[in-house]
Amino acid sequence: MKEKLLKRLDDLGASLSLKEDCLALLALGSCGKELERMDDNSDLDFFVIVKDGHKDRYIRDLSWLSEIFPLAYQFRNTKDGYKVLYEDGIYAEFAVFTMSEMPEIGFTEGRFIFKKEDCTLSPLPNKPIQELKRTELDFAVNELLTNLLVGLMRERRGEHLAAFRLIQVHAVDRLLSVLHLIQTETPGFTDPYALDRRVETRFPQCIEDFKSWMRGYEGNIDSAKAILDFVSLVYPVNSALKHEIERYL
Numbered sequence: 001m002k003e004k005l006l007k008r009l010d011d012l013g014a015s016l017s018l019k020e021d022c023l024a025l026l027a028l029g030s031c032g033k034e035l036e037r038m039d040d041n042s043d044l045d046f047f048v049i050v051k052d053g054h055k056d057r058y059i060r061d062l063s064w065l066s067e068i069f070p071l072a073y074q075f076r077n078t079k080d081g082y083k084v085l086y087e088d089g090i091y092a093e094f095a096v097f098t099m100s101e102m103p104e105i106g107f108t109e110g111r112f113i114f115k116k117e118d119c120t121l122s123p124l125p126n127k128p129i130q131e132l133k134r135t136e137l138d139f140a141v142n143e144l145l146t147n148l149l150v151g152l153m154r155e156r157r158g159e160h161l162a163a164f165r166l167i168q169v170h171a172v173d174r175l176l177s178v179l180h181l182i183q184t185e186t187p188g189f190t191d192p193y194a195l196d197r198r199v200e201t202r203f204p205q206c207i208e209d210f211k212s213w214m215r216g217y218e219g220n221i222d223s224a225k226a227i228l229d230f231v232s233l234v235y236p237v238n239s240a241l242k243h244e245i246e247r248y249l
Helices: 002-017 055-060 137-157 160-182 204-213 220-232 239-246
Strands: 022-028 044-050 069-075 081-086 091-098 109-114
Touching: 002 022, 002 044, 002 109, 044 055, 055 091, 137 160, 137 220, 137 239, 160 204, 160 220, 204 220, 220 239
Parallel strands: 044 091
Antiparallel strands: 022 044, 022 109, 069 081, 081 091
């Protein structure tokens, strides 16, 4: 599959490079700069860069995409791009931008499959993306503590799904944003858009903690207790807030 993915991208680049109004194909993620992590379960992520005035045609008509291999499914998920599935099972997500739009687009460093001479773009973004990782504990920890409190209130009220999301999703997301400040992180590829990606390889010592923080729909109380216990070891939790959370456990 890895070879098939790379060939599909190369075929697309070769086809697009022949079109006068297309300037570049920028591969991103595991098919871009991070090729080392591409495997048989990867997909394709890319930007198609076109001349001003030609973007709408590339969005309205995907024949430029299907002419290299038939599409089985297509879904326009943003104003700029699609999620698509080829008939042979290759999945891709892409966006189309003009060269003048690119300076305002945040993305991680990519790899050009082709770039024409009159395209002055860099594979590095001009505009950095908003990092999910935090550089200090205060905001994330206090946010997750209030998530636990409100979540437990909803659990007591019988709103188990709402409680689940506050405790086992939102609070855990906040904890993941500062986990690198608390635990030793094994070097690896961090996804700036989703800190749960590859978290098991970056923090293998925390796998048992992950299991205790997320115990499922009927495990909200035990999950909240495990998160509170973990945080209490590394942060001076406000005693009044901690007492109130414990009152619901």
